[in-house]
Amino acid sequence: VRCRFFDIIALQPIPKVFARFFVILFIRNRVCRVIEMQQSNCSLSSRIRQMILRCAKRANVGHIGSALSTVEILAALYWHVLRIPAPEDPQRDRFILSKGHAALALYVTLFLKKWITEKELVTYCMDDSLLGVHPDHLLRGVDFSTGSLGHGLSLGAGAALAARLSNSSRRVCVLVSDAECNAGSLWESVMFAAHHRLSNLIAVIDLNGQQALDYTERVLDLSPLSQRWRAFGWDVHEVDGHDIESISTTANELATISGPPHAIIARTIFGKGVSYMENQIKWHYWPMSDEDYRQALEETRKTLGSDR
Amino acid sequence: MRQAFMHTLTTLAKKDPRILLITGDLGYGVVDLFRKTFPDRFYNVGVAEQNMVGIATGLAEAGFLPFVYSIVPFAVLRPYEFIRNGPILHRLPVRIVGIGGGFDYGTNGLTHYGLEDIGVMRAQPDIMVIAPSDEGQTRNALLATWDMPGPIYYRLSKDETRVVPGLNGRFETGRAQVIREGKDIIFITMGSVTNEVTDAAAALSGEGISCAIVVVASLSPPPVEDLIGLLSRFRVALTVEAHYITGGLGSLVAEIVAENGLNCRLIRCGAHKTPHGEIGSQAYLRQINGLSSGELFNLALSEREKEHPCNHH
Numbered sequence: 001v002r003c004r005f006f007d008i009i010a011l012q013p014i015p016k017v018f019a020r021f022f023v024i025l026f027i028r029n030r031v032c033r034v035i036e037m038q039q040s041n042c043s044l045s046s047r048i049r050q051m052i053l054r055c056a057k058r059a060n061v062g063h064i065g066s067a068l069s070t071v072e073i074l075a076a077l078y079w080h081v082l083r084i085p086a087p088e089d090p091q092r093d094r095f096i097l098s099k100g101h102a103a104l105a106l107y108v109t110l111f112l113k114k115w116i117t118e119k120e121l122v123t124y125c126m127d128d129s130l131l132g133v134h135p136d137h138l139l140r141g142v143d144f145s146t147g148s149l150g151h152g153l154s155l156g157a158g159a160a161l162a163a164r165l166s167n168s169s170r171r172v173c174v175l176v177s178d179a180e181c182n183a184g185s186l187w188e189s190v191m192f193a194a195h196h197r198l199s200n201l202i203a204v205i206d207l208n209g210q211q212a213l214d215y216t217e218r219v220l221d222l223s224p225l226s227q228r229w230r231a232f233g234w235d236v237h238e239v240d241g242h243d244i245e246s247i248s249t250t251a252n253e254l255a256t257i258s259g260p261p262h263a264i265i266a267r268t269i270f271g272k273g274v275s276y277m278e279n280q281i282k283w284h285y286w287p288m289s290d291e292d293y294r295q296a297l298e299e300t301r302k303t304l305g306s307d308r
Numbered sequence: 309m310r311q312a313f314m315h316t317l318t319t320l321a322k323k324d325p326r327i328l329l330i331t332g333d334l335g336y337g338v339v340d341l342f343r344k345t346f347p348d349r350f351y352n353v354g355v356a357e358q359n360m361v362g363i364a365t366g367l368a369e370a371g372f373l374p375f376v377y378s379i380v381p382f383a384v385l386r387p388y389e390f391i392r393n394g395p396i397l398h399r400l401p402v403r404i405v406g407i408g409g410g411f412d413y414g415t416n417g418l419t420h421y422g423l424e425d426i427g428v429m430r431a432q433p434d435i436m437v438i439a440p441s442d443e444g445q446t447r448n449a450l451l452a453t454w455d456m457p458g459p460i461y462y463r464l465s466k467d468e469t470r471v472v473p474g475l476n477g478r479f480e481t482g483r484a485q486v487i488r489e490g491k492d493i494i495f496i497t498m499g500s501v502t503n504e505v506t507d508a509a510a511a512l513s514g515e516g517i518s519c520a521i522v523v524v525a526s527l528s529p530p531p532v533e534d535l536i537g538l539l540s541r542f543r544v545a546l547t548v549e550a551h552y553i554t555g556g557l558g559s560l561v562a563e564i565v566a567e568n569g570l571n572c573r574l575i576r577c578g579a580h581k582t583p584h585g586e587i588g589s590q591a592y593l594r595q596i597n598g599l600s601s602g603e604l605f606n607l608a609l610s611e612r613e614k615e616h617p618c619n620h621h
Contacts, residue, residue, distance in 0.1 A: 090371075137398055144369065148393050154359045155394070158366020165328075165348075166370065185390070188359035 041244040044079065044112075045071045049273050049300040051108040051121075057293045059125035063133060065271035065283035067105040069208040070175065072242045073266055074109045077173055077204070080248035087115050087141040093170050094143045094159045098152020099177035099206060100134035106142070107131050115141040150183025152176065153203060157193045160201035160261075171256050173202045179211035182220045187232070193261040194233030201261040202254060203234075206241060208270040212284050229263045241266030273300045309464040309500070310338045310407055312443035316450045317375060318342045321349065324455075326373040330364055332357045334378050334407070361387040364402045365394035373401055373454075379413065380406035380422030380463060388428060395459035396434050402459045409439065409463045409499055410550020411593035418586075422463065423579050426498075427555020429461045430528050436481065437528035439463040441502040442470060444477025445485075445525055452479055465500035472502050475523060484531035486538070490520035493608055494538060497548040498524045498557045504594060505548050507601035508608060517612055524557055535564050539572045544611050546575045550599060553578040575611055577604065 048071045056064045077095065078084075084092040097106050104124065111121045116139065123129035130139040134147030144155050156174035163170045180186050193201050207225065209216050216222055230236045235254070239246045247266060254262045270284075271277030274296040288296060318341050321327040329342045330351045343350040353360045357378055364374035376383065383406040384391070395402035406425060413420035429437045436453065438460060440446040446464060453460055474487035484496075488509055497505045502523055509519040522538055524531060539545055539561070547558040558576030565574055579597045586593065594600045598607065 144365075145393065145397050148389060150358075151362060151390060151393055154362020154390070155366040155369075157359070158363030158368075159370060160366070161363060162367045162370030162372055165367075165372070172366075185358040185362070188354075188356035189362060192353055192356065192359050192363065 037245060041072075041075065044075050045242075045244065045273075046300055048075060048105065048108050048112065050297060051111070052104050053274075053288070053293065053296050053300065055104055055108065055121065055124045057288055058122070060287045061125050061133060062283070062285040062287050063101045063104065064274075064286075064288065065210070065277050065280070066099065066102045066177070066208075068272045068274065068277065069241070069268040069270050070099070070102045070105045070206055071272065072244045073175060073204055073206060073247060073268070074105055076244045076247035076251065077175075078109050078113055080244070081251040082173060083170070091168055091170050094156070094172040096144050096152045096156050096159070096172070096174045097135055097146055098156070098174050098180060099149070100146035100152075102175075102177075102206075103131075103133060103135040106135055110139075110141040113141070149177065149180045150185040152180075153186050153189040153193075156201055156203070157189045157198060160193065160198040161196065163200055164198070169200075169257070171200045171202060173204065173251075175204050175206060177211075178205060178207045178209065178216050178222055178225070179219070181205070181222050181225065181228075182211075190229065190232045190234065197259065198261045199259040200256045202251060202256070202264065203261070204247075204251075204264045204266055205229075206268055207265055208268045210270040210279070210281060210284065214281060226265055229265070233260055234263045235260045236263045236265060238265045238267065241268035242272055275299055309440060309443055309446040309467060310335075311468055312446045313405070313450060313462070313464055314338055314341055316447050317454075318345050320450070320454055321346055324373065326371060328367060328372055328374045330360055330374055330376045332360045332376070332378040332382055334382070338407075339377065357382050357387040358390050361390040361394055361402065361404070365390070365398060365400055368395060368400035368402050369398065373403070375403040375405055377405045378407070379420055380408045380425050381420065383407070384422070384425040384429060384461070391435070391459070392432060396432050399434065399458050401457060403454070404459065404461045406461065406463050408466055410465075410501060411590045411597070412466045412500070412550075414588055414590040414593050418583055421583070423550075423552045424555060425461075425463060426527055426549070426551050426557065427559065430555065430560065434458060435528065436460040436526075437463075438525055439498045439527055440479065440525045441475060441497070441499055441523050442472040442477070443468065444471065445475055445479050445523075448477045448479040449525055453481060463499065467500040470500070470503045472523065473506055474521075479525055481526045482529040482531055483526060484534040484538070485523045485525070486520065487523055488519065488521040490518040491541075492518045492544075493612060494520040494522065494542040494545045495548055495604075495608075496522050496524060496535070496545060496557065496561055498527065499550055501548055501550045501594065501599055504599055504601045504604060508604035511601065511605045512608055515609065517608065519608065524560075527557065527560065530560050530564070532564055535561060536568050536570065539565060539570050542572055543615055544573050544575070546577055546604070546608060546611070548577045548599060548604060550594070551578050553580055573611075573615075575607070577607065
């Protein structure tokens with residue numbers, strides 16, 4: 001698209017060039033921006049999904065469904081919300097993957113952000129790798145080691161309090177699984193953050209409705225989840241967890257200077273993008289067979305667009 | 309020890325703005341000095357010890373030096389996994405301050421006793437474990453360690469009054485302090501129960517038995533070299549701790565004796581069983597667990613007799 005603009009511009013006399021240039025630019029921005037963003041978001045999530053599948057197949061491990069449900073959330077946060085000039089910047093926004101078992105989606109994200117190398121990424125679950133099933137803070141771009149459910153939000157509350165005590169405008173974002181809302185420790189942190197009005201703390205709850213052994217409503221019913229968080233004093237928003245733009249817009253409109261902490265309840269589909277994994281309990285732990293893998297690659301290409 | 313600790317901490321906080329004090333709704337009358345001096349650096353997080361340790365981890369990652377405060381079982385056992393996956397795993401300078409230990413909270417019952425805290429904390433290689441014996445040692449232990457990298461667990465007795473004779477507040481990480489020289493039996497002790505040992509040793513000297521006493525406040529890193537040197541000179545050693553006999557000081561000394569092939573018989577004094585339905589004062593609980601000066605005196609006499617049956621008078 002861009003090349004065509006420059007071709008047209010190059011053939012015009014100078015004053016006309018400028019006039020046309022600005023008109024075209026204006027129209028292009030207004031009309032094409034939304035389409036382009038949708039296209040790039042779509043190809044971004046497709047790319048993340050395919051890389052998750054490749055790494056999971058190479059390592060022959062599970063937790064694929066959990067990783068797939070977080071793809072758009074991570075894409076929204078890392079490409080449109082979090083301010084991270086470099087993973088070493090002390091003033092960076094902090095991100096905590098409290099649902100540590102979705103680490104593979106985070107590794108792929110960190111790779112696409114160019115914070116870890118392909119050489120590192122391919123060591124996923126190999127001996128002497130920093131990339132395990134759950135994230136390790138020694139890996140570049142990982143702020144906290146997680147994996148024990150119900151831990152991450154307390155780390156986030158401390159990080160948010162630290163930002164306030166340091167008069168920093170940095171924010172802290174914690175990606176929490178719905179099953180983590182079973183844990184009493186999570187609600188300790190929920191109460192603390194509300195009491196101290198940690199407005200710079202954002203919890204994104206990946207509401208995929210599943211946990212390791214069963215559907216959340218059959219294990220320990222969480223509903224009405226929004227009302228519960230709201231009753232504890234949080235500012236609660238509900239979004240489609242597979243709509244990058246909706247997640248980004250919601251997160252970027254939050255008041256993070258003062259007021260209550262924020263919860264974004266992101267309704268997702270466990271195993272999103274791979275038909276036979278969607279909403280299936282077994283894909284919490286199950287690794288893919290060769291046939292599964294071929295089909296998964298094909299579907300993530302077909303349904304979400306390809307950028308091979 | 310609590311008052312000495314809080315006083316020293318407040319003094320340190322005046323020169324280091326990183327220091328924060330976070331309590332799990334405990335420390336009535338103890339935390340006041342810090343709270344009044346630094347109202348903005350004091351947090352009562354409520355009865356929520358997991359979150360207390362979690363937020364301390366988040367604060368420490370951002371450069372703060374948080375001290376979290378509760379009674380031993382609530383500071384150590386309830387949030388143990390948060391300590392492990394937080395400050396230990398991330399190598400962050402969170403300080404866990406456990407009050408009580410042993411039978412300090414006597415009439416409160418087992419829920420408030422600290423009988424395995426040293427054991428479970430010592431099992432973690434990357435946390436310093438410090439259990440001072442009196443106020444002077446508490447002060448110096450804090451002054452020597454507050455600034456160190458990585459997490460630290462301080463086990464502080466409620467006892468505010470008694471001073472351990474011969475200790476003069478000495479403390480050094482990875483070292484033990486000899487507070488009494490002797491040649492027949494060596495007592496190895498930690499915490500406020502040390503006073504029972506000094507009383508027993510005085511009484512034993514009246515019976516012609518010369519007892520050495522060594523205080524171990526630095527449980528981790530342990531004073532291995534010091535203990536090898538001392539234990540090599542004795543045939544009988546008694547460890548004395550207000551703790552289960554497994555995992556704590558007695559286990560530490562047993563490891564050193566065994567691993568270094570020392571020719572020294574070890575008797576571990578401490579709680580041998582779960583105190584089901586045992587309620588009473590600290591003095592009473594020490595006595596029924598063989599930790600009172602009288603019980604230690606009797607035990608040392610009989611152990612001495614086993615070594616020298618002919619000399620008994």
